[in-house]
Amino acid sequence: MMETIISVSQLSKTYAGGFQALKAVDLEIEKGEIFALLGPNGAGKTTLIGIICGILNPSEGSVSVGGHDIIEDFIKTRSMIGLVPQELTTDTFETVWTTVTFSRGLFGKKADPKHIEDLLKKLSLWEKKDSRIMALSGGMKRRVMIAKALSHEPKILFLDEPTAGVDVELRKDMWEVVKVLRESGVTIILTTHYIEEAEEMADRIGVINNGEIVLVDAKTELMRKLGTKQLTIELQQPLDRIPAALSSHDLELAAEGTQLVYTYDTQAERTGITTLLNELYQAGIKFKDLSTSQSSLEDIFVNLVKRPS
Amino acid sequence: MNLRAVRAIYLFEMNRTWRTIAQSIVAPVVSTVLYFVVFGGAIGSRITEVDGVSYGTFIVPGLIMLSVLTQSVANASFGIYIPRFTGTIYEVLSAPITFFEIVLGYVGAAATKSIILGLIILGTASLIVPLQVAHPFWMMLFLVLTAVTFSLLGFIIGIWADSFEKLQVVPLLVITPLAFLGGSFYSINMLPPFWQTVTLFNPMVYLISGFRWSFYEIADVSLEVSLGMVTLFLVVCLLMVRWIFKTGYRLKG
Numbered sequence: 254m255m256e257t258i259i260s261v262s263q264l265s266k267t268y269a270g271g272f273q274a275l276k277a278v279d280l281e282i283e284k285g286e287i288f289a290l291l292g293p294n295g296a297g298k299t300t301l302i303g304i305i306c307g308i309l310n311p312s313e314g315s316v317s318v319g320g321h322d323i324i325e326d327f328i329k330t331r332s333m334i335g336l337v338p339q340e341l342t343t344d345t346f347e348t349v350w351t352t353v354t355f356s357r358g359l360f361g362k363k364a365d366p367k368h369i370e371d372l373l374k375k376l377s378l379w380e381k382k383d384s385r386i387m388a389l390s391g392g393m394k395r396r397v398m399i400a401k402a403l404s405h406e407p408k409i410l411f412l413d414e415p416t417a418g419v420d421v422e423l424r425k426d427m428w429e430v431v432k433v434l435r436e437s438g439v440t441i442i443l444t445t446h447y448i449e450e451a452e453e454m455a456d457r458i459g460v461i462n463n464g465e466i467v468l469v470d471a472k473t474e475l476m477r478k479l480g481t482k483q484l485t486i487e488l489q490q491p492l493d494r495i496p497a498a499l500s501s502h503d504l505e506l507a508a509e510g511t512q513l514v515y516t517y518d519t520q521a522e523r524t525g526i527t528t529l530l531n532e533l534y535q536a537g538i539k540f541k542d543l544s545t546s547q548s549s550l551e552d553i554f555v556n557l558v559k560r561p562s
Numbered sequence: 563m564n565l566r567a568v569r570a571i572y573l574f575e576m577n578r579t580w581r582t583i584a585q586s587i588v589a590p591v592v593s594t595v596l597y598f599v600v601f602g603g604a605i606g607s608r609i610t611e612v613d614g615v616s617y618g619t620f621i622v623p624g625l626i627m628l629s630v631l632t633q634s635v636a637n638a639s640f641g642i643y644i645p646r647f648t649g650t651i652y653e654v655l656s657a658p659i660t661f662f663e664i665v666l667g668y669v670g671a672a673a674t675k676s677i678i679l680g681l682i683i684l685g686t687a688s689l690i691v692p693l694q695v696a697h698p699f700w701m702m703l704f705l706v707l708t709a710v711t712f713s714l715l716g717f718i719i720g721i722w723a724d725s726f727e728k729l730q731v732v733p734l735l736v737i738t739p740l741a742f743l744g745g746s747f748y749s750i751n752m753l754p755p756f757w758q759t760v761t762l763f764n765p766m767v768y769l770i771s772g773f774r775w776s777f778y779e780i781a782d783v784s785l786e787v788s789l790g791m792v793t794l795f796l797v798v799c800l801l802m803v804r805w806i807f808k809t810g811y812r813l814k815g
Contacts, residue, residue, distance in 0.1 A: 268815060303815075306656040310814050328564070331658040342649030346581065351574075358570025359657045401653065 258284040258409060258440050259305065264314035266300050266464075274300040276464040277314065282409075282442060287435055289455035289472075290444045291554060297464040298444040299339060302411050306336045318409065332360060335407030339414045339444075341394045345387040349378055352386060353400045360405035372400050375430060392423045399430070410434060412443040416450060428454060448554060452476070460554060484515040484526065486533070487542035498536045502529050513540075519547075567659040571667025572674075575641050579675050586637075587679055590629045594683045597625050598690050601747060612749050613780040618691040623774040624746030625687070630680045630705065631712050631741050631766070635733050638672035638716030643729055646721070646813075655814065661807030665717065672713035673706070680705050694777065700785075701776035707792045708769050712737075714799035721812050740766045745774075750782045765795055 259282035266275040274297045282288050292298050303309035305316050307327055316323045318330035344352050353369055373379045376396045381389060386397060395415070402410060412431075416424045431441055431454060445451055451458050452472065459469040491510035502525065505514045513533075517524045533540065579586045602618030609617040645651040654664060687693060695701050723729040744766025750758050761767055762783075772788025775781035781788070806813070 308652055308655045308814065310810055328658040328660075331656060334656065336652070336656050338649075338652050340649055342652060344650055345648070346578075351577070355570050355574050356653060358573075359567045359653060359659065361564040361566045361658055363566070 255283040255286075257281045258319055259442075260317045261301070261305070262315050262317075264301070264304065264316060265312050266297075266304060266309065267312045274464050275304075278461075278464070278466055280459065280466055280469065282440060283457075284440055285435070285438055286456040287431065287441045287443070287454050289451035289458045290442065290461055291446075291448065291451055291458060292444070292461035296461045298461055299413055300464075301461070302336070302413055302442070302444070306334055306411060307331050332405075333408045335402035335405065335410045337395075337398050337402045337410070337412045337415055339417065341391060341398065343386045343394055343397060346385060348383050348385055349373065349389075349397055349400075350382040352397065353404050356401040357404040362405045368406070369400075369404060372403055375433075376400050377426065392419050395419055395423070399427070403434075407439065409440045409442070412441065414444055414446065416445065416447065424450075481516055482519050482545055482547045484517065484529075485544045485546070486513040486515065486540045487511065487544075488513060489539040489541050492538070496536050496538070499529070499532055502532075564659050564663055567657060568663050568667045568670070571654070571664065572671045575668060575671030576674065578641075579637075579671070586675060587682065590633055590679055591682055591686055594625055594629055595686060595690075597621070598687065602691060612752075613778070615778050615780065616691070619693060620749075620774075620778075621747055622684070622687045622691065622693060623777050624744075624770050626680050626683050626705075627708065627766075627770050627773050628738075628741045628746050629683055630676045630709055631769070632733055632737055633679055634672055634676040634709050634712035635716035635719065635737050637675050638669055638713040639720035639723065639729055639733075640716075641668050641672055642717055642720035643723055651813070661804075664807075665714075665803055669710065669713045669717055672716060673709040676709040676713065677705055680709070696779050697776040701773065704769065704773040704776055704788075704792070707796060708773070711792065711796040711799055714796070714803055718799065718802050718806065721806055724812070740764050741770075745770045745782055749780075765791060768792060 259280075261278055261280040264275055264278045265273070267273045278297075278301065280301075290298050290301070300309060304311045305318065305323060307323065307330075311324075319333055321329045323330045347355070350369070350373075353373065354364070354366075357364065357369065370379070373382055376399060378393070378396050378400060381393060386394060389397065399412075399415070415427060419427070428450075431443075435441060443450075443454070455472050457469060457471050458475055460467045485507075488511055492506060492513070493510060495504050495506060495513075503516050505516075506512070507514050515526075515529060517526065598618065598621075601621055606617035606621070611617065612620045642651075645654065684693075719729065719732050743761065744764045745761070746766075750761050750767060753761060768783060768788040768791035771782040772785060772792065775785055775788070805811070
């Protein structure tokens with residue numbers, strides 16, 4: 254049985270200017286999972302994270318973290334959370350070591366140079382520990398921000414667009430770190446534009462658009478939808494209806510009877526394509542072309558967020 | 563109480579001071595020495611005693627106060643404005659720390675810095691003019707209260723300001739003029755009666771008067787009134803800071 258670690262209930266946020274960034278959002282994050290929040294710019298991802306972490310005030314609704322309310326018991330909830338914000342905001346004049354040590358102290362944890370050392374080594378920052386942050390590259394600064402967020406050993410880690418503007422190598426490194434963290438029991442919530450990233454890493458995927466959660470599903474469930482493929486058969490002669498001999502297949506007529514569309518599961522042991530083509534031949538149905546198509550997570554995503562609200 | 567967090571903020575801010583030691587400590591000391599040379603030495607030599615004290619000696623408490631006031635405001639306003647400006651404030655806001663602890667860290671560091679500065683100026687002055695401190699305890703009390711109060715005011719300004727211009731406006735247009743007109747360089751008894759009354763609306767008069775009393779036992783207003791006014795000002799600033807944190811004004815959207 255999964256245990257809920259973050260519970261968002263009817264959460265709304267309207268900014269001073271009148272813009273409603275979140276509309277009665279309900280969301281449950283399970284302990285130990287990697288949850289990917291997908292959504293276009295301005296969908297409300299950062300607002301949602303900001304409220305949970307205490308940077309923004311909610312307008313309505315409530316959030317509990319580890320069973321504690323984020324307003325009433327903020328000391329408890331914030332101790333559990335590490336945040337890597339989207340913007341590269343760092344103390345430019347500080348060294349890597351001081352800034353990461355500062356973060357640990359700020360979160361009320363006893364100084365632990367060994368932990369900081371391990372962390373910096375894991376993030377390939379050890380050689381840079383005495384460098385000033387302004388002397389680091391963008392990717393290195395991103396690592397510093399991750400080190401800051403992990404300095405106080407959080408149980409929950411928020412990564413807001415962690416790989417935006419990051420090179421491929423660093424992205425891979427980062428996913429390694431995330432995997433190790435997950436193995437140690439840390440719950441990870443990430444927002445991303447990269448669908449393949451969500452596919453690669455996440456256990457569950459939530460899609461947010463216009464301040465509303467449009468869909469939350471296990472990744473495998475989405476992959477199953479993703480796993481269906483369609484074979485389109487262009488016929489030489491249009492058909493009025495699907496011949497009885499072919500009724501055992503999942504077939505549909507399209508384009509005024511000039512196309513037969515066969516939907517099949519790529520994950521299945523047998524796709525049934527050979528049988529279908531044999532039976533078409535035996536039924537005397539001739540075709541001039543064949544094509545296959547696959548709906549990607551990206552298509553699902555685009556369809557979801559384009560749907561008029 | 564998250565003492566580790568208070569300590570972290572305090573040390574972080576003090577670290578900033580040591581890193582910018584020239585602008586933090588040396589610059590105000592140099593400008594104060596210039597005041598001594600100009601007002602104490604050049605002009606002061608032509609002025610007779612004020613309230614029985616030579617002019618150069620008379621201006622020492624006022625000069626210390628002038629620096630402590632302006633530096634407290636500058637230190638604290640920068641301390642909190644910079645993280646807001648760069649965005650690093652996100653970390654403080656997301657940390658398990660109460661607003662009181664945040665203020666303790668930032669204001670504590672800013673006040674510490676101005677107290678150190680005040681004592682350095684006092685030391686410097688003692689090399690230039692003959693000095694005596696009649697009531698060291700009261701002197702320290704006024705110094706600490708003033709540093710804390712004006713660091714709180716600076717903190718408020720640093721939160722209110724949404725541009726570097728605004729950050730400079732209050733210190734330049736309000737604090738410095740009030741401190742100059744508050745009797746740093748003269749006894750308010752030297753003013754015409756009408757302006758003496760006007761001056762009593764200037765809160766700086768009470769700070770400088772009380773502080774000067776702790777040196778030479780001469781004062782423009784009574785010690786009790788001075789202390790009462792400083793405390794009142796401190797309480798007003800504390801209430802404002804409390805309001806800021808309760809509402810999240812300029813900190814949380």
